[in-house]
Amino acid sequence: MKQFFLGLVALGLIVACSSSSSSDDGPTGNDNFDRGALLVNIADNIIVPAFEDLQAKLTALDVARGNFVNDMNQTNLDALSNAWLDAYKVWQYVEMFNIGKAETIGGSDKGFVSFFNIYPLTEDDVENGAANGNYDLDHSNYHDAQGFPALDFLIHGVADADIAPIEKFTTNINKDGYVDYLTDIVAQMQTLNNSFIDDWSNGYRTTFVSSTENTATSSVNKIVNDFINYYERGLRANKIGTPAGNFSNMPLPEKVEAFYRKDVSKELALDALKAVQDFFNGKAYNTSATGESYKSYLIALDRSDLATIINSKFDTAREKIQDLDNNFYDQINTDNTKMTQAYDALQSVVVSLKVDMVQAFDIRIDFQDNDGD
Amino acid sequence: MNLSLKTYLNKNTHAAPLAVFRIAFGIMMCFGMLRFWYYGWIETLYIQPKFHFSYYGFEWVKPLGNYTYLLFVICSLSALFIALGLKYRIAIITFFLSFTYIELMDKTTYLNHYYFISLLSFLMIFLPANAHFSVDNIFRKKSFEHIPKWTIDSVKLLLGVVYFYAGLAKINSDWLFRAQPLKIWLPSKYDLPLIGDTLMHENWFHFVMSWCGMLYDLAIPFLLLYRKTRLFAFVMVVFFHVFTRVLFPIGMFPFIMIVSTLIFFDHGLHKKIIHRIKRVLNTLSFQTNVRSLIKEKENYQYQFKKPVTLLLAIFFFIQIVNPFRYVLYPGELFWTEEGYRFSWRVMLMEKMGISTFKIVNSETGAFFYVDNKDFLTPFQEKQMSFQPDFILEYAHYLGDHFSTQGHENVQVFVESYVALNGRLSMPFIDKSVDLYAQKESFKPKFWILPFKDDIKGL
16 A cells, blocks of 8 residues: 555656656746836836826816816817816826725725716706805715716706806806816815825835735735726726616616716727726836736736737727717717627626636635635 | 454444544634634624525525524534533534534535534534543543544544545646646745745646645545554644645634544543643642542443444445535536535635626516626625526526516526636636526536536546
């Protein structure tokens, strides 16, 4: 008996050694991937530049707001609208980075998104706020009454009893209230975004790039979770799935992003998709340089097949979105099938990210604590 | 044959190993239940979820709301009583029933080692674990030096089955020739001191670990049985379990196995352990001249020897046959998981999935997707996503839920993708089958799509 097992042990060792040496010839699965370099690339070349650009765009937005308030005419309102769109487009590159100070505010797992992009807007809150000046933008009741969607309404929407958007500020009985509301919202966005940049430059960047371990609270794990969570909810569900009625009995076209401006929902969705794909590929925000990324991590794990599939699925999803009307509201009302096709293409990436990529990284995406076998 | 069986059944051995085993078992179980409570898992696993996944035939076993805490109190107390050997028979029966009830409440939490505890506590109902060094000895005023040899052997056999079958299950092409899933799991432990960035990502290391794991599991019961290899085997047991504990979040299991394997040692060691405990008790002045009250008897005699041995024979027959029930199902075991549980397939595969449910009105064709987070905890969603019986049960729950909400002609379809051991994710369930119309049974589930690869082995 003992000899049998000795034999078995010897056999095992021989086979083990021979199989390992034979695979040395081919591509090795050696994972000496530098997660520190990954985090440095993400922080220095993607996250911080995106936040800084958003700050520049918000400053420009505030200037446009000042110009409009000083001289309320359609030209200045159009300029404000353009500044709003510029900032909103940059926001698409920022929304996924719900980490650091950004995730600590708002009182829910939505973090800083609560103050920037909760839609659909609750119009009544804005109108009542303008009417009586009683509003608290820090309160969770006002999460769906500020940020880009509220600006969208103030700039492009028509208030009760008005005919044109600009009348809110010129002829409406609450015109002063609307101006105050507009000013307060922009100030809130600037203040918050400044505080994120401060957070990153005053210590959080160091914390972030040094947290390379594989635990529930490490940067590597959290940013993977944020990335997937944003893709699944912020992008796939909020921009396409929910308005197309994928989660309800009927389509809900009024739930599209930038509902009041109407003609930019596709542009924003395409920006968001580009932001996600660039992040996956480690492309810098400001330049075309690329650094360590999920893609290079997969390649280091000998899973370039998966990296290729993910990129080609992103491309397919982009084609499907490009097929849509500039205005998703119109697209849903005329031919919703195309919307659901775009959703399916986006969903297909979720499978690759959430199942294949997470399995390859061996990162837990549910942080519910329990024993394993 | 019959004669040798009879002489075997009449053989006696020292009672000390079983007494030590009883004490260790009771203490560890009591600690394990309290640990579970301390981590808040009663709340997160049994009270917070809106819905619980049941074992087929045990749908009536559900968490008891806040009384679930009482259940854990009962279970921990009975474990304590087992350790003391106080009202042992009632205590072990209570423990078996309460522990098993807890495990049956939600199969999301299924772990092989919980199943092992259930089996072991069932076996212990029929063993005279309180015959020696127990509080019951004081009450009954008698203690036994010897017990039938087969009683201790039955514990060894159960432990042996666990290891050996875990080893057999590793004899498959994924484990041995692709070093999966260790090739996925080990590199992710890059943050371990010393070995993290030196060994964990090495291809050869994955293979060595896979092969050693398989050989360890197969050989360890035998190495523990023979006196000459026993100490070496125990060192291996300690090393192996401590190492796996460092690598993986496997809770109490390594310690339970390490302590349990002590039963393979001779009675001398156990007598020393008992002696140590007695000395501690003495210094704590528990010594109330009990020794003079207790009559030391030689051999423990079973009252219902025939029925008990017959029952245990059937018990072990089931244990030996049951893990092979998967051969009755078509398709790849790792993929369909039909016959996967209760078979000592421990840490054998890395499987992840995503399952999106679609509620369809069969008359109008109108549909919408379900957000699983509305109904399941993250842990439940994760477990549901790649196990067909979970998917079916959840589909019925959703169907019932939306029907009572007033939706008409409800059909439930699922789009499910699963990745197994580092293969690309593949469609898992036939998305054209209305799962709401399918019934759970032990029959093969035709709506599981075939696995498009081959895993050879047991």
